[in-house]
Amino acid sequence: MTIKNSLKTLFTGCTLAASIALTPLSSYAGEDFILAQAMTTDHIFHASSEQFMENLKAQQSRYNVEYHPGGDLGDWTSQFEQAMQGVIPMTMTYGASEFDGRLDLTWLGYVVDSWDSARKAYGPNGPMLDVYNKILAENDLVALGLIPAGFGSITIRKGVGKVPTNFPEDAAGIKMRVVPTPLAIERFKNWGFSAVPMPFAELYTGLQLGTVDGRAFGPAVEIWQMRDVLESYILTRDYFEHAFWLVNKQWWDDLPADERKKMRAAADQTLEWAWNEAEKIDSDYLNKVRDYGIEIVELKPQELEKAKKTLYAHEWPYMEKVVGPEIMEMMRKIAGIN
Numbered sequence: 001m002t003i004k005n006s007l008k009t010l011f012t013g014c015t016l017a018a019s020i021a022l023t024p025l026s027s028y029a030g031e032d033f034i035l036a037q038a039m040t041t042d043h044i045f046h047a048s049s050e051q052f053m054e055n056l057k058a059q060q061s062r063y064n065v066e067y068h069p070g071g072d073l074g075d076w077t078s079q080f081e082q083a084m085q086g087v088i089p090m091t092m093t094y095g096a097s098e099f100d101g102r103l104d105l106t107w108l109g110y111v112v113d114s115w116d117s118a119r120k121a122y123g124p125n126g127p128m129l130d131v132y133n134k135i136l137a138e139n140d141l142v143a144l145g146l147i148p149a150g151f152g153s154i155t156i157r158k159g160v161g162k163v164p165t166n167f168p169e170d171a172a173g174i175k176m177r178v179v180p181t182p183l184a185i186e187r188f189k190n191w192g193f194s195a196v197p198m199p200f201a202e203l204y205t206g207l208q209l210g211t212v213d214g215r216a217f218g219p220a221v222e223i224w225q226m227r228d229v230l231e232s233y234i235l236t237r238d239y240f241e242h243a244f245w246l247v248n249k250q251w252w253d254d255l256p257a258d259e260r261k262k263m264r265a266a267a268d269q270t271l272e273w274a275w276n277e278a279e280k281i282d283s284d285y286l287n288k289v290r291d292y293g294i295e296i297v298e299l300k301p302q303e304l305e306k307a308k309k310t311l312y313a314h315e316w317p318y319m320e321k322v323v324g325p326e327i328m329e330m331m332r333k334i335a336g337i338n
Contacts, residue, residue, distance in 0.1 A: 032064045033251075036079050037092040038071035038200075043221055044281055045069070045092045045243070048147055048274045055266035063259055075201050077180075080246070084140050089251040092147055094243050095132075097181045102135045102323045104183035107217070109238045109311040111335050115279045118240045121334050122146045123275045124268070131327060132244065140249045144264070145271040149241040150219035150282030155294075157207045157214060158231045163295070165234060165303050167310065168192020177203055177212040183319060187238070188216060190314045191307065204229070217241070220285035223294070232295040236307060245271070312337060 035052070037045040046069050053065045073079060073088060080096035082088040095103030112118040122128050124145065132143050154176065156162060164170035171192035178184035180197035188195040196212050206212045207229045215226075219241045223233050245267065252260065290296050299307065316337075320328040332338075 031062050032066050033089045034066045034068060034073075035090045035092075036068040036073045036082075036088050038074070038076040038079055039069070040225060041069055042225070044147060044149055044274060044278055047277070047281075048092065048245075048270055051273050052266055052270040055269045056263065059262035059266050061259055061262040061266070063263070071201070075199060077199070083246045083248050086140070086248045086250055088248070090245075090247045092243055092245050094179075097183070100135060100139055101182065103132075104181050105131075105135075105319065105323055105327070105331075106242065106244075107179065107181060107183050107187075107239055108319055108331065109187055109315055110308045111331060112240050113237070117334075118148065118242075119275055122148065122240065122242045124271050127330065127334070131330070136244070136246070137249065141244075141246050142249050142252050144245045144247060144267040147243045147245055147271075147274055148278040149221065149243060150278065150285075151235075151237040152217045152219050152239050152241045153236045154216045154234050154238075155214055155218050155223050155226075155230050156232045156234070157210070157212070157229050159210070160213045160231070162213070163232050163234060163297055164193075165297060165299050167303075167307055175211075175213045177206060177215040179217050183315065184217065186318050187311060187315050190310050220282055220289055223289050224285045224292075227289060227292050227294060230294055232297060233289055234297045234299070236299060236304075238307065238311070 035049055037043075037049060039045045049065075049067060049069065053067065056063065056065065071079075074082065076093040077096045077098070079088055079091045079093045081099065083091045083093070084099065095106040097104040112121055120126055126146075129143060129146060132146070136143055154164070156164075156174075160174070162170070162174060164174060168191055171188075174193050175196050176188050176193040177198045178188050178195045180199060185195045185197060193216075198206055198212065203212075203215060204226055207215065207226060217239070218233075220233075223230060255263065286296070316328065316331075
């Protein structure tokens with residue numbers, strides 16, 4: 001189900017974004033187009049964007065990228081919506097399930113447990129891109145590929161003094177920030193936390209002020225970005241963080257065939273680079289977090305098995321009601337669940 005026909009704009013307060021919103025899609029049919037992403041310049045989104053711009057030039061495309069990093073055109077949810085509307089032709093962003101609940105599939109817990117299995121499922125020529133594109137097509141979007149960010153885990157802010165590893169017992173009373181999606185709330189309630197949905201833009205301040213005791217859905221690079229307010233990083237590795245490289249479907253279909261071919265080739269080269277580099281980037285940031293003095297905690301085997309069983313027993317049936325049995329059967333095969 002999609003609610004695209006009832007969307008309201010999320011960026012009326014920003015003069016730049018408002019002026020863009022008033023620009024018809026056809027204005028981007030010339031030689032310049034916007035590529036936007038909401039993360040900081042130490043995120044793989046930025047490195048991938050730079051690689052793409054270089055690769056597109058090497059293809060001798062007549063299209064030039066107008067690049068907007070760091071969320072100056074809105075946070076990742078807003079950029080997802082703007083891509084649906086055709087305001088932003090291209091973005092690297094996460095699946096915003098408020099527009100289609102099936103996109104919560106991107107956050108599903110314990111699908112893969114290694115970089116090798118992640119690449120087979122989500123990487124170039126992996127089965128998940130086709131699954132996602134069937135959903136995205138109904139929202140006027142096309143995913144050129146999936147950008148890997150690393151395994152997400154939980155972290156606790158300074159001053160809390162708790163290191164939850166045994167769920168649900170250790171989680172009682174801990175206010176855990178989760179991404180604002182139904183699946184995220186479901187997961188951390190099942191694990192015994194008090195789940196607090198909060199936009200990414202408010203997260204750092206929420207940790208500073210003690211509005212939340214910790215954050216979930218955190219790959220190592222984002223822990224590094226918020227290192228000064230954190231004291232421990234518990235490696236639940238409960239999901240593999242990957243994002244969509246999206247284009248507006250009408251804009252993409254209207255590109256001249258030769259230019260679309262060049263753009264596709266540049267994107268494919270960039271995706272190959274991203275998947276080759278992402279594991280090293282993730283590992284490097286984990287080491288930086290450790291060297292900074294944040295306590296790195298691994299779950300014991302029995303704790304990890306208990307955490308997995310809880311999600312398979314509760315979260316996965318919940319997700320099946322949203323996406324249907326066919327997709328979930330494929331997910332079980334990928335995860336090796338009988």
